[in-house]
Structures are given as structure tokens and as C-alpha cells.
Amino acid sequence: MDILNDKGLWRPAALIDGEWVTETPHGSYELLNPATGALLARLPRCQEAETTRAIESADAAFRSWRETTAKHRAELINRWYQLMVEHKEDLARIITLEEGKPLTEARGEMDYASSFVQWFAEEAKRVRGDVIPAPKTTQRIVALKQPVGVCAAITPWNFPAAMITRKAAPALAAGCTVVVKPASQTPMTAFALGELAIRAGIPRGVFNVISGNDTRIIGGLLTSHRLVRKVTFTGSTEVGRVLLRQSAETIKKCSMELGGNAPLIVFDDADLDLAVDGVMNAKYRNTGQSCIAANRVLVQDGIYDALAARLAERTRALKVGNGLDEGVQIGPMIDVAAVAKVEAHLADAVAGGATVLAGGRRHALGGAFFEPTVVAGVTREMTIAREETFGPLMPLVRFQTDAEAIEMANDSEFGLASYLFSRDAARVWRTAEALESGMVGINTGLISTEVAPFGGVKQSGLGREGSHYGIDEYLEIKYMCWDGLGAA
Numbered sequence: 001m002d003i004l005n006d007k008g009l010w011r012p013a014a015l016i017d018g019e020w021v022t023e024t025p026h027g028s029y030e031l032l033n034p035a036t037g038a039l040l041a042r043l044p045r046c047q048e049a050e051t052t053r054a055i056e057s058a059d060a061a062f063r064s065w066r067e068t069t070a071k072h073r074a075e076l077i078n079r080w081y082q083l084m085v086e087h088k089e090d091l092a093r094i095i096t097l098e099e100g101k102p103l104t105e106a107r108g109e110m111d112y113a114s115s116f117v118q119w120f121a122e123e124a125k126r127v128r129g130d131v132i133p134a135p136k137t138t139q140r141i142v143a144l145k146q147p148v149g150v151c152a153a154i155t156p157w158n159f160p161a162a163m164i165t166r167k168a169a170p171a172l173a174a175g176c177t178v179v180v181k182p183a184s185q186t187p188m189t190a191f192a193l194g195e196l197a198i199r200a201g202i203p204r205g206v207f208n209v210i211s212g213n214d215t216r217i218i219g220g221l222l223t224s225h226r227l228v229r230k231v232t233f234t235g236s237t238e239v240g241r242v243l244l245r246q247s248a249e250t251i252k253k254c255s256m257e258l259g260g261n262a263p264l265i266v267f268d269d270a271d272l273d274l275a276v277d278g279v280m281n282a283k284y285r286n287t288g289q290s291c292i293a294a295n296r297v298l299v300q301d302g303i304y305d306a307l308a309a310r311l312a313e314r315t316r317a318l319k320v321g322n323g324l325d326e327g328v329q330i331g332p333m334i335d336v337a338a339v340a341k342v343e344a345h346l347a348d349a350v351a352g353g354a355t356v357l358a359g360g361r362r363h364a365l366g367g368a369f370f371e372p373t374v375v376a377g378v379t380r381e382m383t384i385a386r387e388e389t390f391g392p393l394m395p396l397v398r399f400q401t402d403a404e405a406i407e408m409a410n411d412s413e414f415g416l417a418s419y420l421f422s423r424d425a426a427r428v429w430r431t432a433e434a435l436e437s438g439m440v441g442i443n444t445g446l447i448s449t450e451v452a453p454f455g456g457v458k459q460s461g462l463g464r465e466g467s468h469y470g471i472d473e474y475l476e477i478k479y480m481c482w483d484g485l486g487a488a
């Protein structure tokens with residue numbers, strides 16, 4: 001791959017038990033660049049045998065990895081972090097090549113992705129238990145935290161690096177081993193992370209990456225194999241449901257980071273400059289393909305027209321193109337099916353009486369490109385307000401009262417992120433506490449950071465990633481009740 005400084009990071013092969021598997025008996029599949037349609041790589045298809053081997057190697061590695069000291073694990077994970085920092089530019093280019101996001105955003109994703117690795121290298125040393133006052137004088141009660149075991153991590157294409165490190169870093173820090181199944185549209189970033197894990201000295205079998213598009217076969221095994229003790233998934237609610245069902249048979253510990261339908265509320269008293277920046281950030285990051293993207297922008301009547309005009313103007317000025325080109329702010333969508341979904345949501349809104357203020361069509365560049373679009377006069381019944389659009393489409397919904405905004409915001413089965421813009425502290429508290437979501441951005445459209453607990457309520461998920469809470473997802477609590485400690 002010519003545009004990489006370190007060609008060794010381009011690894012079209014699965015990583016199983018420390019070895020690169022370039023061929024399987026099941027043939028290969030083609031990986032395409034979403035910006036150009038060009039062939040990027042041919043990847044080996046893993047099925048039962050390869051997935052089983054990865055699980056068994058993770059299980060074998062777990063026996064020794066769990067016995068290492070937290071300090072030792074922290075040092076290796078920190079070396080992995082240092083290598084990600086050193087190779088940030090190459091990793092960003094791989095992300096843009098396979099996922100399409102503008103290079104500046106891909107660099108931002110690498111900062112975010114590596115921040116979890118640094119954070120959990122530190123957290124490895126801070127896993128502590130408890131001594132609990134016992135009910136009898138002859139007893140002592142001690143609670144220990146121990147690694148769960150082999151973890152299966154199934155990740156989406158929209159953040160090909162960060163969605164892996166947010167899971168693998170706390171798992172490894174806790175003493176677990178991992179089998180990653182990256183999205184079949186963005187596996188190259190996962191393999192590059194695997195290459196750096198090897199260079200960091202992380203032992204064979206501790207971090208495995210499966211390749212292939214035989215998703216149901218791989219996923220079926222990862223959620224049913226008796227040696228897998230934990231399933232950690234990021235992706236759609238629909239697939240999350242399937243994986244939970246499949247994991248039920250062997251009662252696996254599960255974490256689910258699922259879909260969203262984030263409301264963003266702008267009140268009359270908001271700082272409009274801040275609100276415009278906030279909406280643009282919350283909507284268009286990754287071409288609108290983010291689980292915490294503002295899916296519905298609810299604007300109070302008094303500022304509706306002014307805000308709509310400013311958002312339309314800013315949207316028209318966005319530069320669309322190949323993410324590798326200088327100055328591009330909006331890349332292609334992941335594929336033409338994603339474009340068709342945006343088109344369908346927009347057509348439904350327009351048929352219901354909504355008005356297009358900016359964009360509104362497939363982009364002249366063709367392929368998977370769509371014009372960033374603002375549509376006004378959206379109502380809560382429209383598909384666009386009820387389903388996750390996952391594209392560069394900004395629907396504006398008008399409201400009158402605070403109670404109406406909160407009621408509309410909560411009228412969804414999802415509860416991942418929400419946002420609000422206001423200068424009134426009492427209104428901010430009241431609204432933030434009433435919103436049914438795991439995360440609330442207040443006067444900002446950018447809320448992701450390794451120090452905060454990321455996750456959803458309702459059908460947006462189970463568990464939290466990042467922060468000091470994140471490592472708990474990879475630990476079990478064992479308590480020891482020790483009796484017979486009476487006076488000598």
C-alpha cells in the first residue's frame with residue numbers, strides 16, 4: 001500500500017495465535033474503497049475452524065496472561081499505546097482508505113482510540129477488591145476482582161480503531177484475552193492494531209483478529225462457544241438482540257453498545273454561535289455515521305428560523321470529497337445501501353410536507369456520496385424522526401415549551417446520547433435529568449472522551465465503556481468467607 005510509511009501495517013490476513021493466516025479453504029472476499037470503489041485487498045474468509053482456533057488460542061493464552069502482574073500488563077499495553085502514537089498517520093490513512101472519513105477525522109479517531117489504550121494501561125494497576133465487615137467475629141469477608149476470561153469483541157465499521165481499543169484495552173488490562181471480529185468492511189485497521197500488538201510484545205493468543213464476511217458463522221460460534229465467557233458488541237440494536245439471544249444458551253456476560261436516535265434540543269435562550277457549532281459537530285462527524293449523531297434537532301419557536309438559516313448556510317459550505325484530499329469535511333458514506341436509506345428518509349419527510357433548505361440529493365461525485373442536507377418542518381411521525389438515519393441529513397423539528405421538547409426527546413425506544421443548548425442553569429439541570437439517555441451533552445456536540453462512561457439506556461445498550469467504570473465489564477467479583485479466626 002503505497003501511501004503508508006510503514007508498509008508492514010498493511011496486513012490482509014487474520015491474526016490467530018500470533019500467526020498471520022493469509023489463506024483458508026473457504027476462499028477470499030474483496031475489500032473496496034468507499035470513495036473510489038477501487039479494490040483495496042483480498043481477505044481470507046474465516047469460518048468455524050479458524051474461529052475455533054482463535055478461541056482456543058485465546059483460552060490457552062488466558063491461563064498465563066491472567067497470572068501476569070498488573071504492572072507487567074500495564075507496561076505491555078502502554079508500549080502498544082506508544083506504537084499507536086508513533087504510527088498515527090499510517091493508521092489514520094488506513095481508516096480513511098477503508099471507511100472513507102476525512103483524514104483529519106481519522107487522525108482524531110486515532111487520538112481517541114489510543115487514549116483508551118493509555119487510560120486502561122493505567123487502570124490495570126488500580127483494580128482493587130474490598131474487605132467487608134463480617135457478621136461474626138470469627139469471620140473475615142474479602143471481595144476479589146478476577147478477569148472474566150476469553151472475550152469476543154464484535155465491532156462496527158464506523159470507528160474501525162476506537163471501537164476495538166475501547167474493548168480490547170480494558171479486557172487486556174483486566175487479564176482477559178480477546179478474539180476480535182471487526183466489521184467486514186473495515187478489517188484492515190484491526191489487523192494493523194494486531195501488528196502493533198505483536199510489536200509491543202503482547203503474547204501470542206492474547207489478541208486475535210478474525211477476518212471474513214461469513215458473519216453469521218463467526219458470530220454464531222463466538223456467542224455459543226463454551227470457552228468464550230464474555231461478548232462485547234458495538235453495532236445495531238437489531239444485531240445486538242440476536243447476539244444476546246445466542247449468548248443466552250451459555251449465559252455469557254454481555255456488554256452492548258447499540259444504536260441511537262439522539263435528540264438535540266436548542267432552547268430560545270441558547271448561545272446561538274455555540275449551538276450552530278454544536279449541531280454541526282453532532283450531526284456531520286463521520287458523515288453523520290455515528291451512533292451519537294444528532295438524529296433529531298428540536299428547535300424552540302423563537303429562534304427556529306434564524307437557526308435554520310445559519311445551519312443551512314454552514315451546511316452548503318461543507319467540502320465533500322475523497323477523505324484523503326486536502327480540506328475535505330464530508331467523505332463518502334460506507335456504501336450505496338447507506339445512501340439509499342438517507343434518500344428514503346428524506347423522501348418520506350418531503351412527502352409529509354418537510355422542506356429542503358440545503359443539499360437534498362446524491363452528490364455529483366456519484367457512488368456513495370450524498371450532499372449534506374438540512375430539512376425543516378419535520379414532525380415526530382416522520383421516519384426520519386423515529387429511526388436512526390446514519391447519514392448527513394439534519395432534520396429540524398419545531399417546539400414551543402420545555403415539557404414538549406422533553407416529551408418528544410424521550411419518545412424513542414433508544415436512549416444513547418442527547419444534547420441541549422441553553423444558558424439557563426435551572427433549565428439545563430431540569431432537562432438533563434429528565435432526558436432518558438446514558439449521556440447528555442450540554443452546550444457541546446462533542447462528548448466522547450476516554451475519561452467518561454460511554455453507553456446507553458433503553459434499547460441503546462447494556463454496560464459502559466471507558467472511564468474508571470469501563471474495566472468492570474471485564475472483571476468478575478469473587479468473595480471469600482473465611483471463618484475459624486477466633487482468638488488464640
Ligand code: NAP
Binds near residue numbers: 182185220256460461
Ligand atoms: P451492524 O450491522 O450491527 O454490525 C456490527 C458488527 O456486527 C459487524 O462486525 C457485523 O459484521 C456484525 N454482525 C452483523 N450481523 C451479525 C450476526 N448475525 N452475528 C454476529 N455478528 C454480526 O452495525 P454497523 O452497520 O456495522 O454499525 C452501525 C450501527 O452501530 C448503528 O446502529 C450505530 O448506532 C451502532 N453503533 C453504536 C455505537 C455505540 O457505542 N453505542 C458505536 C458505533 C456504532 P459484518 O460487518 O461482517 O456484517
